[in-house]
Amino acid sequence: xxxxxxxxxxxxxxxxxxxxxxxxxxxxxxxxxxxxxxxxxxxxxxxxxxxxxxxxxxxxxxxxxxxxxxxxxxxxxxxxxxxxxxxxxxxxxxxxxxxxxxxxxxxxxxxxxxxxxxxxxxxxxxxxxxxxxxxxxxxxxxxxxxxxxxxxxxxxxxxxxxxxxxxxxxxxxxxxxxxxxxxxxxxxxxxxxxxxxxxxxxxxxxxxxxxxxxxxxxxxxxxxxxxxxxxxxxxxxxxxxxxxxxxxxxxxxxxxxxxxxxxxxxxxxxxxxxxxxxxxxxxxxxxxxxxxxxxxxxxxxxxxxxxxxxxxxxxxxxxxxxxxxxxxxx
Amino acid sequence: xxxxxxxxxxxxxxxxxxxxxxxxxxxxxxxxxxxxxxxxxxxxxxxxxxxxxxxxxxxxxxxxxxxxxxxxxxxxxxxxxxxxxxxxxxxxxxxxxxxxxxxxxxxxxxxxxxxxxxxxxxxxxxxxxxxxxxxxxxxxxxxxxxxxxxxxxxxxxxxxxxxxxxxxxxxxxxxxxxxxxxxxxxxxxxxxxxxxxxxxxxxxxxxxxxxxxxxxxxxxxxxxxxxxxxxxxxxxxxxxxxxxxxxxxxxxxxxxxxxxxxxxxxxxxxxxxxxxxxxxxxxxxxxxxxxxxxxxxxxxxxxxxxxxxxxxxxxxxxxxxxxxxxxxx
Numbered sequence: 001x002x003x004x005x006x007x008x009x010x011x012x013x014x015x016x017x018x019x020x021x022x023x024x025x026x027x028x029x030x031x032x033x034x035x036x037x038x039x040x041x042x043x044x045x046x047x048x049x050x051x052x053x054x055x056x057x058x059x060x061x062x063x064x065x066x067x068x069x070x071x072x073x074x075x076x077x078x079x080x081x082x083x084x085x086x087x088x089x090x091x092x093x094x095x096x097x098x099x100x101x102x103x104x105x106x107x108x109x110x111x112x113x114x115x116x117x118x119x120x121x122x123x124x125x126x127x128x129x130x131x132x133x134x135x136x137x138x139x140x141x142x143x144x145x146x147x148x149x150x151x152x153x154x155x156x157x158x159x160x161x162x163x164x165x166x167x168x169x170x171x172x173x174x175x176x177x178x179x180x181x182x183x184x185x186x187x188x189x190x191x192x193x194x195x196x197x198x199x200x201x202x203x204x205x206x207x208x209x210x211x212x213x214x215x216x217x218x219x220x221x222x223x224x225x226x227x228x229x230x231x232x233x234x235x236x237x238x239x240x241x242x243x244x245x246x247x248x249x250x251x252x253x254x255x256x257x258x259x260x261x262x263x264x265x266x267x268x269x270x271x272x273x274x275x276x277x278x279x280x281x282x283x284x285x286x287x288x289x290x291x292x293x294x295x296x297x298x299x300x301x302x303x304x305x306x307x308x309x310x311x312x313x314x315x316x317x318x319x320x321x322x323x324x325x326x327x328x329x330x
Numbered sequence: 331x332x333x334x335x336x337x338x339x340x341x342x343x344x345x346x347x348x349x350x351x352x353x354x355x356x357x358x359x360x361x362x363x364x365x366x367x368x369x370x371x372x373x374x375x376x377x378x379x380x381x382x383x384x385x386x387x388x389x390x391x392x393x394x395x396x397x398x399x400x401x402x403x404x405x406x407x408x409x410x411x412x413x414x415x416x417x418x419x420x421x422x423x424x425x426x427x428x429x430x431x432x433x434x435x436x437x438x439x440x441x442x443x444x445x446x447x448x449x450x451x452x453x454x455x456x457x458x459x460x461x462x463x464x465x466x467x468x469x470x471x472x473x474x475x476x477x478x479x480x481x482x483x484x485x486x487x488x489x490x491x492x493x494x495x496x497x498x499x500x501x502x503x504x505x506x507x508x509x510x511x512x513x514x515x516x517x518x519x520x521x522x523x524x525x526x527x528x529x530x531x532x533x534x535x536x537x538x539x540x541x542x543x544x545x546x547x548x549x550x551x552x553x554x555x556x557x558x559x560x561x562x563x564x565x566x567x568x569x570x571x572x573x574x575x576x577x578x579x580x581x582x583x584x585x586x587x588x589x590x591x592x593x594x595x596x597x598x599x600x601x602x603x604x605x606x607x608x609x610x611x612x613x614x615x616x617x618x619x620x621x622x623x624x625x626x627x628x629x630x631x632x633x634x635x636x637x638x639x640x641x642x643x644x645x646x647x648x649x650x651x652x653x654x655x656x657x658x659x
Contacts, residue, residue, distance in 0.1 A: 078602065078603065080467070127649065131649050133648060133649055134596065134602040134603075136408075136592065136602060137592070137593065137596045137602070137648050138645075138648075140589055140592070140593070141593075141641060141644055141645030141648055142645070143641075144637070144640065144641025144644065144645065145638060145641040145642055145645055146641075147637055147638075147641065148635075148636075148637035148638025148639070148640065148641045148642070149638050151634050151637050151638065152634055152635055152638055155634060156634065261471050264467070264468060264471070265468055265471070265472075268465065268468045274465045274467060274468070304483075305482070306479045306480075306482035306483045306486065307479065307483060308479075309475055309476075309478065309479030309482065310475075310476050310479035310480060310483070312475055312479075313472045313473060313474075313475035313476035313479065314476060316468075316472040316475070317458065317464075317469065317472045317473070317476075320462075320464050320465075320468065320469060320472070321462055321464070
């Protein structure tokens, strides 16, 4: 009997381990804890609540970009949006010029940012579904066009500025000592997870992403589902741009560039398959937090930037080796 | 009955003509002619030996990297670290040749080391992707961070200099033709040779249907890894060519090449999904990109409009290409 219980216990432990290793969100969160502990031992205060709130604050911007990216990747057929960086800059510049330092302009500015992002997403979606341009190429070309447009309009100058209340919402403590943008992020996590599970669009998205032929046979409008995914991605990039404006105060050309590929990495670290149809947003959010923590952890190590860059790359590959692996060819 | 008999020759004829129309590079060749036409209109001396030599020198690195990227994409993979490999090889060669004293022997040794390094970097990408089944886009992005960081460690800022012989030989060449022209001819010949090999067939088979290729007994992992190694080698050659023009190292110089090479491959009609396409198309695609830059440079468009005009033309050309190839299929 004792033998059996022993076996049972071992089985449970193994199952728990397998669950953790097989659930990227949990593995990534575990990675976050490891980073916090290691950081705390090197630089006391790294894992203090205030610091963690600050890290979450930075992670929120990345997580917003990654939210849209995740939806596009879920929609399958090599779905990816490399125009999110340019879209962020566009939306942030629009929002900054609409607000122009006035609190009264916050609502129209947010609407403008979301609409501009959504419109870019619509163009991407149409190009990809109607003209059948590969997503990588379409969104890359779109990024070039938006950046070019911004150079013409802004003449390369930084313009617009955030409203004080919007900056405070993004950076200052709002409730329980946490900035308002974290509550916005929490709300978005809940909304996306619920949207993916319970709305028609969410369910269709998984169906289209895992097998679009079967989805079409089941009567799902594959084209519209994909277009909507890109519109959502653009809108999230727009929102992220507005938050970036609140965080940094003003926006330069190229402000959004640095979020493009880290956003994709956050999605992958969160366990979403680049093949589409498999993944969730909780994992992506954890991935964004992990990337942010990793960046600041490497900053507190007294290592030169170039070496830091190498370590960052090696850790990314290490994490992918853990669970970023695709099914074996048989 | 008679219908069926009559049908056979006509069906054969349509199939043959269709196989011509289905050449992946056909549309890019048309675009090439169009862009050459525009170039002649705005730059009447376009066909002078000097102007042609210049543009081939500018095009060559793009073509080399695009050809490397094509093999990777044939196999259903992609390499976003080629630009970083160019940077790394670029600075390592400069630093190595300088450290070895800058003589002819040092130059040969430095170049061989550079080619070896590029091939190894590419092979490492291929190894990570095929042996551990990692996703190519994110893996090569991560390795591009590593290679780019290594380039910055080797040479933190643009600088260093090569012996003058390095770039005089490159720009003066032999028998009145510059070295890039010989290299371009060599590239086309090598690509044409590879196209006749079993390896390219196996690579295309792997990219078209990996599982079927595996079940046929092809060593798919080694095939994909080989394609990545070739791409790394091509990037290293491109880095040496860039040094022949610049004469100094720059740890950030490769960045633009990564996505440019993907654009060139797509412009050339190769399917990003793998398994279908042509190297000729990619060479033409890279030429088109260079011609677009040339047009913008010589048309006297105000500097601030250049980026949007360039982006717009590339997007339009890509859209036209993809649209046309969809009709052919």
